[in-house]
Amino acid sequence: MLYALPSEKRGVVKILKQYQQHERENLQALLSTFVQADDVATLMGHFDAGWLKLLNHGDFKRWSSGLLSLPKIEVTDIELKTSVRVGTKDSCDTTQTDIEASLKALFPWRKGPFDILGVRINTEWRSDWKWDRVLPHLSPLAGKRVLDIGCGSGYHMWRMLGEGAKSVVGIDTSSLFALQFAVMKRYLPHADVFYLPTGIDEMPGDMQCFDTVFSMGILYHRREPIEHLLKAKSLLAEGGEFVLETLVVDGDEQRCLMPHKRYAKMKNVWFIPSVAMLEIWLKRAGFSQVSCVDLNVTSTEEQRCTDWMQFESLADYLDPNDPSLTVEGYPAPKRAVMIAKV
């Protein structure tokens, strides 16, 4: 069965507002079980502000039309532990071509892959490879209240749920990712996994309520990395676990790279420390039991341009004569996974 595609933006907005209202009520109910009332009120204010921004985004109509033209069916065949998949091509009568066209209206797809009703979204990033590197080092997520800072389209949040997390809240400032997340939520409307469209700076301080906080792929975008770590710590309950994944450079505890302008063509990269310096940052922010559990040079198989993300990707950011360097002459992207406790 196909959702009727509204011809007017007003119609699209009305349906999206129903989704927003559903998410709002369920998120508020969830947060009220473990977050103080004044912080819940603050967070719901940010939820509303994020949605207002989304509804006014220039690409809103394209994205939401794609989302709403996906089959509105109940799907019971779901895989979240070994991959992120809802249904198969036999779950509905809609053709694979039509499903693909609906999903492509939400391009570019950067984080994934997702399998939606038989269509494979071959995203720019193999986020599943990152998860495979992180997962073996985590304290079990079963029964945990999880926060994912900079959650992107939510790929890792679904994998966290697949590991048995009690609830997962993701925060991210991207409107497109909010609607890509809504694709999965269309088929898992009752999952305690929520996208809160806001930034880390908007989170109230000292919430001390999450069992595990993830910050993956975001620290190097922060101008105040120590503030970021302090904020993450303040969100964790006593005994909680912090999982930090970020860019690093080789070198001793004295070394940290600050690019002059761009790093791998990105304008918003500020600090890339060595692992040894990162350990000091974490300890000075008040974390204990700090350890680096994984180091990985990002490959052009892990981050590449695909049919679902046709812009430039890692291969275009590296020196064609020496792929160990970025086009700016800096060391090519290398990532560390750090685990720390409060």
Ligand SMILES: C[S@@+](CC[C@H](N)C(=O)[O-])C[C@H]1O[C@@H](n2cnc3c(N)ncnc32)[C@H](O)[C@@H]1O
């Ligand atoms: C490189 S992506 C990482 C996504 C995902 N965590 C991963 O590891 O694949 C960084 C994400 O952080 C988000 N972001 C940027 N600034 C943010 C902020 N101040 N608060 C929360 N998220 C932010 C971006 O929108 C983007 O989705």
